[in-house]
Amino acid sequence: MIMNRGKDICKELKAVRRQIAEENGIDLEIPECTYKGPCKGTCPRCESEVRFLEDALAKRIKLGKVATVAGLALTLGISGNAAAQTVTGNENRDTVAVSQPQCYARLEGVVKDSITKEVLPFVNIMIMKDGKQVNGGMTDFDGLYSIRMVPGEYQLVVGTYSYFRYEKTVIVPKGKNRVEQPDILLRSNPDHNMEDVLIYGMSVPIFDISPEGTINTEIQNVPLRIQY
């Protein structure tokens, strides 16, 4: 369920990026995503494409060219717009799930690099039970994850590229709203060197990582915002 929704979001956002690129003559080839795990609608590659577009648009502006973005994707198939809903007779839509809050708790914590202690964004968090994934999520920009769960015993599996996979058993007791986990420290995997990562479809690599640099320091150097 989560995965399908995430994939749908990813598809819509991809269409927005493609339209911005086409309208502004930016060479951005977006490869088909082959990732089969849980998707929150974005991932480091999707985010890097957005940063690439921002950078390319900023360059266009610098060169005195027009950057067209505003309202470009207004007509994209963004469905379910509440603004478009009008009353038609006795139509009922079961759109709001109301649950008994005491039945749920949030499993929360932070994921960090074991050496540098830097927080790690976009790390996959999987909640397994009896060998099957029952829930999941992804850390945010501050390395935080927060997953709503019913009480029980689970296997928490944490993983991302260039780090060793981490697993532990977690118990979500009844009657608690939050279950805070100690910081999860991921160990770097030297076999997965970030220098080897290429993002296909770009005319130039987005990040040129120097041996002494880290992906985080490179990301900090990327322009985050353009005002139009």
Added chain:
Amino acid sequence: MEGVPFIGIDRHRLGIDGVGVTTLAAFHGCPLRCKYCLNRRCLESSEGLPRYTPQQLYNYVGVDNLYFIATGGGVCFGGGEPLLRVDFLTEFKELCGKGWNLTAETSLQVPREAVEQAAKVVGDFIVDIKESNSDIYRAYTGGDAQRAWDNLKWLIHKMGPEHVIVRVPLIPDFNTENDCDSTVERLMKMGVTHIDRFTYRVK
């Protein structure tokens, strides 16, 4: 301004909270005590919740600037009750400018002054009016229906019906289809054109 507590921030909501790509920023704190509250965390202690100033939130959600501008989206403030934080909304709008559309998901259970101030910076309102029968409204929310309906009337007049979506839920064990029909009829007489009628699914 000091940082205010949020119960959550959720990116990339497509068409759920208004037009385009939106990020939901849900404030802590609500004047109502709805029996089937979806976000009960907003009623508990704010201890441990992330706190943001308008500038910090702007920096945080700005990562989706391109999507907001391309799709006519922006930030939807929910909660909790966002109109309890109308100074925050005003300061945030000064930062984001016209490029981002702000939406407020509100019960309108706030003083009129707060609604008036919000109307200056919020582009679209999603009003959770719930019920027109005062007794049912009070039984379900603990609040005064009259205040919400008075504010809604003012808001429709000020913003125009195209910028106000009103939610009318069928609430199990509290109201009936006939009650919802009455609420919808009253809304239509007020000139409301966007009505979102649905059923609470109680697990």
